[in-house]
Amino acid sequence: xxxxxGMIHRSLLRAFSILVIGNAMNSMTGTMANANxxxxxxxxxxxxxxxxxxxxxxxxxxxxxxxxxxxxxxRMWDAYLPKFAERYRAIAYSRRNNxxxxxxxxxxxxxxADLHGDDLAAFVRALGLSKVRLxxxxxxxxxxxxxxxxxPDLIVSLALNEPTAxxxxxxxxxxxxxxxxxxxxxxxxxxxxxxxxxxxxIPLFVxxxxxxxxxxxxxxxxKKMNMDNVASFQADAxxxxxxxxxxxxxxxxxxxxxxxxxxxxxxxxxxxxxxQLKICLPSGETIIISGSSHTVPAEKPxxxxxxxxxxxxxx
Numbered sequence: 001x002x003x004x005x006g007m008i009h010r011s012l013l014r015a016f017s018i019l020v021i022g023n024a025m026n027s028m029t030g031t032m033a034n035a036n037x038x039x040x041x042x043x044x045x046x047x048x049x050x051x052x053x054x055x056x057x058x059x060x061x062x063x064x065x066x067x068x069x070x071x072x073x074x075r076m077w078d079a080y081l082p083k084f085a086e087r088y089r090a091i092a093y094s095r096r097n098n099x100x101x102x103x104x105x106x107x108x109x110x111x112x113a114d115l116h117g118d119d120l121a122a123f124v125r126a127l128g129l130s131k132v133r134l135x136x137x138x139x140x141x142x143x144x145x146x147x148x149x150x151x152p153d154l155i156v157s158l159a160l161n162e163p164t165a166x167x168x169x170x171x172x173x174x175x176x177x178x179x180x181x182x183x184x185x186x187x188x189x190x191x192x193x194x195x196x197x198x199x200x201x202i203p204l205f206v207x208x209x210x211x212x213x214x215x216x217x218x219x220x221x222x223k224k225m226n227m228d229n230v231a232s233f234q235a236d237a238x239x240x241x242x243x244x245x246x247x248x249x250x251x252x253x254x255x256x257x258x259x260x261x262x263x264x265x266x267x268x269x270x271x272x273x274x275x276q277l278k279i280c281l282p283s284g285e286t287i288i289i290s291g292s293s294h295t296v297p298a299e300k301p302x303x304x305x306x307x308x309x310x311x312x313x314x315x
Contacts, residue, residue, distance in 0.1 A: 043074075043100070049122035054100050055093035059085025062156070063129050064312070066092040067120065069138030069295070070110045070233050071202065071226040073099045076137070079301045084309070088133070093123060095140065097232040099225070107235035110139050111164065114244040117146030124154055135159045135308055137297050138209075142246065149250040157315045159259040159308045160277075161296045162270040167245035168280070169272055182269045193237035198230045205233075210293040211265060222298065251280035257315035258284045259308065263292035263299070270294060285311075 043054050056074055058081045066077040077092035084090035094101050096108050096119050108115060120143060124132055133156045136144035141163035148155045169175065185208045192201035206215040206226070215223070258281050260274045278284045287307055292299040 046126050048126040049119050051096050053093050053123055055091055057091040059089050061088050063132045064088040064090050065132050065134050067136035067140035067144055069140045071229045073229055075225055080305055083305055099228040103231045107231050109235040109239040109241060110232040111236045113142035114146045116143035120147045121151045131156050133157045137161045139164050145246050148254045155256050157257045159311060161261045162266060162294055165246040165273055168248060168276040178268060190237045193234050202226050210295055248280035251277060255282050259311040260284055260286045261296055262288050263294055263296045264288050264290045265293040
């Protein structure tokens with residue numbers, strides 16, 4: 001996930017109220033890897049920023065681009081496209097070095113959020129889009145923050161689920177214990193990756209960010225998707241590239257309406273990041289999705305999809 005284990009945290013008082021979203025309001029059905037009703041078009045490809053990106057789309061109108069997290073690709077959003085296509089041009093793409101894109105020899109670390117943000121900007125421009133709305137998860141949401149800060153002319157609104165923007169918490173010792181606990185939790189997965197044992201690393205990682213047993217609860221299709229996307233994830237454990245730092249000052253440059261979400265059972269690490277973003281962003285609102293952990297869009301597609309559609313309808 002690109003978490004800098006040397007970063008230190010400070011205490012943040014929760015200065016805002018959070019709306020808890022319950023389960024399903026007659027909206028999207030299906031699972032993370034199976035869409036129904038309106039079918040997206042066949043997989044398309046487009047060149048941007050020196051790479052080729054696979055994507056699917058459905059619907060017409062304002063563009064909503066979906067950005068996946070670690071160990072995922074455009075298939076993560078299959079259940080979302082049919083419902084969003086009723087109102088928008090819904091587009092889900094695979095980030096660099098993720099299935100079914102060509103894998104670079106050296107790979108791009110999944111946590112290289114600044115570079116993935118540049119890819120996103122190039123992808124938007126290659127599609128000929130002048131303004132977009134983004135729905136993004138985890139490492140993809142981190143990339144979306146860099147994109148929005150650097151390309152204010154391209155963005156209408158953001159919906160971000162638990163971005164891995166740990167740089168927001170740097171420079172203060174108050175949350176050193178929280179960081180140490182988080183690093184210890186992630187260490188077994190990172191060690192397995194360094195040793196090339198991806199079959200062991202993926203379950204360890206999923207359970208670290210979403211709680212014990214989370215990987216076992218995933219469908220076979222989702223587990224296959226995780227394995228299909230191990231390249232950029234593994235690069236995170238071996239890269240010597242400095243971690244990008246997304247700062248509060250950068251967040252202040254994002255003037256568009258932003259929806260920030262947490263899973264009810266997500267680790268405190270993600271809550272601290274969302275807390276800080278809420279303080280830094282000029283226009284941010286927050287929700288908690290009940291009955292979910294970190295991978296909110298996959299675990300609760302009905303509740304999260306309806307929350308995002310409601311947000312988009314207001315902004």
